[in-house]
Amino acid sequence: MSADEKLDALTEGYDGVSAPAANYRNVTRWGDLLFLSGKSSRRVVDGKLGVDIALDEGKRIAREVALELLLVLREELGSLNRIGQFIELQGFINASDDFKGHAQVLDGASDLLVEVLGAAGVHSRSVLGAVSLRGGQPVILRAVVGIGG
Template sequence: MSEQTIAQRLEALGIVLPIASEPAAKYANFVKVNGLLYVSGKGPSGSPRGKLGKDYSTQEGYEFARLTGIEILAVLQSAVGSLSRIKQVVKLQGFVNAVPEFEEHHKVLNGCSDLMLDVFGENGVHARSVFGAVSLRDNLPIIVDSIFEFVE
C-alpha cells in the first residue's frame, strides 16, 4: 500500500500521528527480526487510569484501544520511517484491566483492530488474543502488544 493511500486514510480518519512514546521501563519500543517488527506493549495516550467494568464502560474501553492503536502506529512510523513499509498486521494481543465480572474484553480490543483495518485495509486483517488482567502498569485500562511484517 502506498504512503499516499495510508496518509489519505489517516487524514480521512482525522488522525495526526504523535511522536512515538518512550518505553515505560528498561526495554525497547520495538525489535526487528527477519522482516517482523515486534512492538512492545503500548497504552492509550493521555494515560487514563482505571478498570473496565468499574471506572469505564466497554465503549470507553473501545476508544482507549483505538488511542492505543494510534500510539502503535506512531511507533511503527518511527521504526520503519513510513507506514507504507508495513506489509501486514500479524497479531494484536490485548490486556484489559478489568473487574473479574467484566466479559467484554473482545469488544474493547475491537477499537485497535478496527483502526488497523481502517488504516491498512486487507493488510490490517490479523490474528489476536485478549486477556483480562487484575492489574496493569500505571493502572492503565488497556495495553496492547503487536507484531507486524514489514518491507526490509
C-alpha cells in the same frame, strides 16, 4: 488516501512517539518481523473496565492505543506503506472479574488497524483480562508485524 495520510489525520496534535519508560525498545526487528512493546493510551486513564470505565469508552481507548502502535511502526519504517501484514495483536484489559466485553474492547483497535491499513491490517489476535496493569491503565496492546517486500 494513503495509510500515512490517514494516520496523520487521526493523530493531528500528537507530539511524536512516546519513548520507552525503562531499558527496552518500542520495537525490535528480527529479519522481516517487528515485535512491538506494550503501549497504552497517552491520555492519563486510570481504571477498570466494568467498574470505572464503560465498554464504549474502553473501545475508544483501545483505538487510541492502536494509533500509538502505528506511530511506532511509522517511526521504525519511515512509512506505513512498508507494512506487509499486521500479523498479531494482543490486548490486555484491566477489568473487573465479572466483565465479559474483552473482545468488544479490542474491536476498537482491530477496527482502527483495518481502517488505516486496509487488508494489511487484518490480523490474528488474543485478548486477556488482567486484575491490574501498569499505571492503572485499562488497555495495553502489543503486536507482531511483518515488513513487506
